[in-house]
Amino acid sequence: MSACNSFLCAVPSNLRHSIARPVVFCDFDGPIVDVSERYYQTYRMGLVAIEQQHRLGSALQPLSKAQFWQMKQNRIADIEIAMKSGLSAALFDPFMQQVERIVNHPSLLRWDRIQPTAQAALKYFRQSGVRLVLVTLRHPRQVQEFLQAQGLTHLVDEVYGACDVRAAHANRVAQKYELLAEAIAQQQTQGHLTQNSWMVGDTEADVLAGQSAGLSTAAIACGVRSASYLQQLEPTELYSCLLTAARGVVKAAIPQAA
Numbered sequence: 001m002s003a004c005n006s007f008l009c010a011v012p013s014n015l016r017h018s019i020a021r022p023v024v025f026c027d028f029d030g031p032i033v034d035v036s037e038r039y040y041q042t043y044r045m046g047l048v049a050i051e052q053q054h055r056l057g058s059a060l061q062p063l064s065k066a067q068f069w070q071m072k073q074n075r076i077a078d079i080e081i082a083m084k085s086g087l088s089a090a091l092f093d094p095f096m097q098q099v100e101r102i103v104n105h106p107s108l109l110r111w112d113r114i115q116p117t118a119q120a121a122l123k124y125f126r127q128s129g130v131r132l133v134l135v136t137l138r139h140p141r142q143v144q145e146f147l148q149a150q151g152l153t154h155l156v157d158e159v160y161g162a163c164d165v166r167a168a169h170a171n172r173v174a175q176k177y178e179l180l181a182e183a184i185a186q187q188q189t190q191g192h193l194t195q196n197s198w199m200v201g202d203t204e205a206d207v208l209a210g211q212s213a214g215l216s217t218a219a220i221a222c223g224v225r226s227a228s229y230l231q232q233l234e235p236t237e238l239y240s241c242l243l244t245a246a247r248g249v250v251k252a253a254i255p256q257a258a
Ligand SMILES: [Mg+2]
Pocket: 027, 028, 029, 030, 031, 201, 202, 203, 223, 224
């Protein structure tokens, strides 16, 4: 693996010297991975830890998975979710510290699941001659481990990730901007085609980073944000999952392949 600077890690591709292909930039959590159960389990464990540390008995009332995920998808602030669960404002910071401490623990990463259409979508990109480049706030090692476990490594050409394992949960927009700009510049240097590139992702970080870089943007509503929330960001297109996005993006980026 190449050296890390402040946050960027690029995993060199075996296909680096292959012929120039049109590039599609794609996020990882959301379009490819369903993180909902891991985030929910982390939230539940965070509440239990605070309950025990502060001897609250069973004063807290965890939300159901459906309630929790609907709030996350509509970008309700974490403090509001915590207070709806019975946590006092004074205990919010210790709660979030606990959540951030454990969310990337291997015992919780096992809750991550592949999205139902992700494998078919990655195959579709490959068959269409697209170079698929992942741009994610996850650590590249976690990405590679997941792709390997799913047998998908050969369908992804390159991975740009964040060295800080806490970055993905925090979903920092500025960090995604910088990572995408770096990925575009490096793909161009390698001779790949980015003139008609798209940025595909499930949050405001993806849509805003893509817009800022002058790319077309495909928002995916099966991840951490709802369709109605994503629509307000005015992405080029809004899709229900990665497979419908792959078909639309290939059609727009490579008309002859559709
Ligand atoms: Mg995402």
